[in-house]
Amino acid sequence: MKKARGEDALIEHMERAFPGGGPLLLGPGDDAAVLRVRPGYRLVATVDEMCEGVHFLDRFSTPELIAGKLLRMNLSDLAAMGEARPLALLTAAGLPRAASGAWARRFVAALRAGARRFRVAVAGGNITRSADKHFSMTLLGECRGFVTRYGARPGDLVYSLGPLGLARAGLELLLSGAARAGWAELVEAFWRPRPMLAEGALIGRRGLASAMLDNSDGLYRSLGIIARLSGCRVKASLPDEACSPALRRWAAARKKDWRLYALAGGEDYGLVFCCRPSKAALVGRLLPDAVPVGAAAKGRGVEVEGYGGEIPVFEHF
Amino acid sequence: MKKARGEDALIEHMERAFPGGGPLLLGPGDDAAVLRVRPGYRLVATVDEMCEGVHFLDRFSTPELIAGKLLRMNLSDLAAMGEARPLALLTAAGLPRAASGAWARRFVAALRAGARRFRVAVAGGNITRSADKHFSMTLLGECRGFVTRYGARPGDLVYSLGPLGLARAGLELLLSGAARAGWAELVEAFWRPRPMLAEGALIGRRGLASAMLDNSDGLYRSLGIIARLSGCRVKASLPDEACSPALRRWAAARKKDWRLYALAGGEDYGLVFCCRPSKAALVGRLLPDAVPVGAAAKGRGVEVEGYGGEIPVFEHF
Numbered sequence: 245m246k247k248a249r250g251e252d253a254l255i256e257h258m259e260r261a262f263p264g265g266g267p268l269l270l271g272p273g274d275d276a277a278v279l280r281v282r283p284g285y286r287l288v289a290t291v292d293e294m295c296e297g298v299h300f301l302d303r304f305s306t307p308e309l310i311a312g313k314l315l316r317m318n319l320s321d322l323a324a325m326g327e328a329r330p331l332a333l334l335t336a337a338g339l340p341r342a343a344s345g346a347w348a349r350r351f352v353a354a355l356r357a358g359a360r361r362f363r364v365a366v367a368g369g370n371i372t373r374s375a376d377k378h379f380s381m382t383l384l385g386e387c388r389g390f391v392t393r394y395g396a397r398p399g400d401l402v403y404s405l406g407p408l409g410l411a412r413a414g415l416e417l418l419l420s421g422a423a424r425a426g427w428a429e430l431v432e433a434f435w436r437p438r439p440m441l442a443e444g445a446l447i448g449r450r451g452l453a454s455a456m457l458d459n460s461d462g463l464y465r466s467l468g469i470i471a472r473l474s475g476c477r478v479k480a481s482l483p484d485e486a487c488s489p490a491l492r493r494w495a496a497a498r499k500k501d502w503r504l505y506a507l508a509g510g511e512d513y514g515l516v517f518c519c520r521p522s523k524a525a526l527v528g529r530l531l532p533d534a535v536p537v538g539a540a541a542k543g544r545g546v547e548v549e550g551y552g553g554e555i556p557v558f559e560h561f
Numbered sequence: 562m563k564k565a566r567g568e569d570a571l572i573e574h575m576e577r578a579f580p581g582g583g584p585l586l587l588g589p590g591d592d593a594a595v596l597r598v599r600p601g602y603r604l605v606a607t608v609d610e611m612c613e614g615v616h617f618l619d620r621f622s623t624p625e626l627i628a629g630k631l632l633r634m635n636l637s638d639l640a641a642m643g644e645a646r647p648l649a650l651l652t653a654a655g656l657p658r659a660a661s662g663a664w665a666r667r668f669v670a671a672l673r674a675g676a677r678r679f680r681v682a683v684a685g686g687n688i689t690r691s692a693d694k695h696f697s698m699t700l701l702g703e704c705r706g707f708v709t710r711y712g713a714r715p716g717d718l719v720y721s722l723g724p725l726g727l728a729r730a731g732l733e734l735l736l737s738g739a740a741r742a743g744w745a746e747l748v749e750a751f752w753r754p755r756p757m758l759a760e761g762a763l764i765g766r767r768g769l770a771s772a773m774l775d776n777s778d779g780l781y782r783s784l785g786i787i788a789r790l791s792g793c794r795v796k797a798s799l800p801d802e803a804c805s806p807a808l809r810r811w812a813a814a815r816k817k818d819w820r821l822y823a824l825a826g827g828e829d830y831g832l833v834f835c836c837r838p839s840k841a842a843l844v845g846r847l848l849p850d851a852v853p854v855g856a857a858a859k860g861r862g863v864e865v866e867g868y869g870g871e872i873p874v875f876e877h878f
Binding site: 266267268271272276277279281282285287289290291292293295296297298299331332334335336338363365366367368369370372373374375376378380382384386 | 583584585588589593594596598599602604606607608609610612613614615616648649651652653655680682683684685686687689690691692693695697699701703
């Protein structure tokens with residue numbers, strides 16, 4: 245289950261309510277569910293949603309951007325399972341009466357193009373009228389093994405792979421209505437996150453990770469999820485190399501602390517994973533872009549070097 | 562693809578845009594998609610949605626009613642595929658900030674109860690903030706054979722199985738705010754349609770139907786879909802036995818034409834199917850409640866005895 249801000253308690257309630265069983269090898273609470281539908285055959289399934297006024301505003305969105313991001317968000321969930329291969333998607337769209345048929349046709353065309361690009365079949369859809377635009381997507385895939393969020397142990401190292409803080413900076417830029425010239429990378433990070441399917445598959449195939457999730461809620465929350473589900477404490481520290489040149493430039497221009505964006509920004513859709521210390525050399529060799537951001541220890545919760553208390557969480561809007 | 566009223570053209574566009582292929586044995590355009598994920602193993606998948614202000618109003622809904630109907634609508638789509646067995650569901654919920662945690666927990670509890678009742682695993686979910694309440698659900702199942710919407714041939718007989726017009730009458734009752742005493746059956750038909758899984762499975766297993774769909778859009782539209790997709794004309798005629806006692810009593814009290822409700826009401830979630838004349842006796846014996854409502858002929862479109870022109874279509878609200 246993924247969440248709106250501030251609904252952690254509800255999510256925990258839901259995870260307890262649906263503990264798996266039956267065909268479920270892994271139920272709600274991970275990036276995707278895993279179903280054993282045939283001996284030796286495992287299906288993965290995940291659902292995600294984008295709502296106008298919460299995840300985007302009409303004035304800075306297009307059907308192409310929405311369709312693309314919806315697919316990429318879901319693919320990112322599959323990437324976080326390890327060796328999952330996308331198979332098919334179903335989507336439900338709510339469109340206000342004012343949204344023209346042309347808008348919907350552009351959305352459909354973009355969905356088709358995205359599905360072709362990522363080799364996913366479009367299996368079904370539903371269109372309904374609604375007050376605001378909203379779009380949910382269920383993505384199905386198949387997998388051999390899978391990596392959960394709960395396998396970290398004290399002593400494991402924690403890595404971040406992919407952008408940090410860029411999407412949040414991009415969203416602030418879009419919300420401010422400021423000129424986007426020179427900041428294309430930030431806007432791109434917000435609208436067109438790259439699902440790390442190849443990296444996730446490599447991590448799964450080589451058995452590198454003890455726990456993994458996609459970084460959709462920001463690094464601080466991601467670490468909190470690993471800590472809570474794995475029953476350990478995560479001590480984090482953000483090295484300078486975790487800051488991309490674009491974020492550094494943006495933070496300098498706006499006089500912001502880049503670490504807060506990296507920790508709490510959200511919607512980055514990279515991967516956060518843990519590994520045993522014995523695998524660190526292999527991780528360094530196979531995934532040179534993976535940045536060490538901490539280690540698991542005995543205890544509970546997340547502690548970030550240089551930030552004493554709670555990290556302030558960005559609301560979407 | 563199912564649709565909001567008046568979006569037939571868009572649906573047709575989408576069906577052309579996603580013609581199937583890859584793992585898809587049957588793509589968008591039927592009650593559910595069929596995917597061949599392993600030799601000899603077929604997955605069915607369908608998605609449906611309910612939006613506040615379009616499918617229900619807050620003042621006459623509860624979390625339990627919404628969760629139950631959402632599941633039943635989706636199960637009905639599976640029933641219309643023939644021998645499909647429900648497997649797992651994923652749901653996406655949009656809740657306004659004003660919806661309390663208690664509301665959401667009741668929704669979760671009701672979803673769990675419904676899933677247990679119909680033996681479906683809850684595989685995943687997503688909660689987001691939104692302006693109005695909305696809920697989409699993807700239901701996965703497995704099937705051996707399946708019945709499409711496009712197999713009807715001239716000469717086939719057409720049957721309706723299940724309630725006709727009751728859900729629309731129930732909705733009008735709820736909208737009017739009138740006392741519901743004495744009309745429980747209508748309100749029940751709107752909120753708690755019975756997915757005809759056993760009947761659908763029987764039809765599939767015995768190979769009774771040349772085409773089948775669930776009657777979510779009203780009989781007239783259902784017949785239109787069969788006619789269009791099968792490339793034939795449907796000549797329909799509603800015998801008195803198609804009118805349930807509750808609808809007859811309601812139509813008399815409100816001075817309404819019951820046939821218009823039966824033809825255009827929508828949200829009935831029964832089954833509409835065609836069969837070769839040689840199977841009529843078997844249908845009569847195995848499904849004594851199936852009501853003959855017409856026959857397929859050469860040509861195009863739908864013609865209803867006693868109704869010269871177009872049947873007026875009810876808007877949701």
